[in-house]
Amino acid sequence: MTRPRVGVAVLTTGDRMPELLALLESVAKQDEPAVRVVVVGNGTALAGLPDGVTAVELEGNLGVSGGRNVAWRRLREFGDVDVLVDLDDDGLLIEADVFRRIADLYEADARLGIVSFRIADETGTTQRRHVPRLRAKDPMRRGMVTTFLGGGHALSMPMLEQTGGWPDAFFFTHEETDLAWRAIDRGWDVLYEPQLVLQHPKTSPARHAVYYRMTARNRVWLAKRHLPVPLVPVYLGVWVVLTVVRTKSLAGLRAWFGGFAEGLRTSGGPRRPIRWRTVWRMSRLGRPPVL
CATH class of the missing domain: 3.90.550.10 (Spore Coat Polysaccharide Biosynthesis Protein SpsA; Chain A)
Structure with a gap:
């Protein structure tokens, strides 16, 4: 080129x-x-x-x-x-x-x-x-x-x-x-x-007042938009556990779960799931799309 x-x-x-x-x-x-x-x-x-x-x-x-x-x-x-x-x-x-x-x-x-x-x-x-x-x-x-x-x-x-x-x-x-x-x-x-x-x-990304809510909402949207159906609950379950373990602020946790619920009930855009060979490629790169 x-x-x-x-x-x-x-x-x-x-x-x-x-x-x-x-x-x-x-x-x-x-x-x-x-x-x-x-x-x-x-x-x-x-x-x-x-x-x-x-x-x-x-x-x-x-x-x-x-x-x-x-x-x-x-x-x-x-x-x-x-x-x-x-x-x-x-x-x-x-x-x-x-x-x-x-x-x-x-x-x-x-x-x-x-x-x-x-x-x-x-x-x-x-x-x-x-x-x-x-x-x-x-x-x-x-x-x-x-x-x-x-x-x-x-x-x-x-x-x-x-x-x-x-x-x-x-x-x-x-x-x-x-x-x-x-x-x-x-x-x-x-x-x-x-x-x-x-x-x-x-x-720190948490300096933004909307950080916890949007982080959770957008993570749910990400899964709903792009993951094959069997991986959606796995991905979201992993991040629920990680968030509970990592987040020290009760107010932050409340905002996060509020955003999580918002993501479940709303749409972040059309669903176009990635192919399974893309899942495999991402896994080979060291980050399967469940983390």
């Missing part, structure tokens, strides 16, 4: 403008420039962005999934982007060769669908939850995986066309896994590349 062209998408709710501007400066310093940079204001106005950055202002907050779909479609309209790079608005590219490395990866592998960055804090430490595999002790272990990190990743535009993009209804949490499962089921690869680093402040 010809040299892949990289486009960048960033979502913001307008409350991290200094961090956003620092990120955009790090994007501009890349030694192989992005052909397009789009910033989506998720329910916020955008002012003071650097020249050459396309601003898209949304009247309401569509969440991570909805906002990223808006960014993807805007980049698709330009017609000159082959690989979309999503970056958190409070992240930072600390090396200038990130886009060049990404283009190299996609140029070498036509079936590469998703590349997951390594997320590291200011000290270079990667939290265990930011390693997209079960054996997460070594964040420097490169390889094929079954999900990816939302804070920093690259997506093949043809893959997005084939899979249909992000699950709008999810709003926040597990949208990456939903997309990864669909990509793998269609024969695309998902690569964790720890040499691609997004510096990001150390945080």
Whole structure:
């Protein structure tokens, strides 16, 4: 294939403008420039962005999934982007060769669908939850995986066309896994590349008030949308047990089970179960879709 062209998408709710501007400066310093940079204001106005950055202002907050779909479609309209790079608005590219490395990866592998960055804090430490595999002790272990990190990743535009993009209804949490499962089921690869680093402040996902509810609701939706029928109760049962064991907050548990019930009684989108050979492939990659 010809040299892949990289486009960048960033979502913001307008409350991290200094961090956003620092990120955009790090994007501009890349030694192989992005052909397009789009910033989506998720329910916020955008002012003071650097020249050459396309601003898209949304009247309401569509969440991570909805906002990223808006960014993807805007980049698709330009017609000159082959690989979309999503970056958190409070992240930072600390090396200038990130886009060049990404283009190299996609140029070498036509079936590469998703590349997951390594997320590291200011000290270079990667939290265990930011390693997209079960054996997460070594964040420097490169390889094929079954999900990816939302804070920093690259997506093949043809893959997005084939899979249909992000699950709008999810709003926040597990949208990456939903997309990864669909990509793998269609024969695309998902690569964790720890040499691609997004510096990001150390945080807990529970800082968001809706975290427990949406985590549970979206996990149920994920199972209902994509798992073969025999695996649905197994997957959900495993996560009920893990959540009860891991969650120390009673309020968090109540919110989680409320979200679980919401997921059972509502739809997160059409059901398109993955094939059994995809289940086998994911199992060989170290993460069968029951965990």
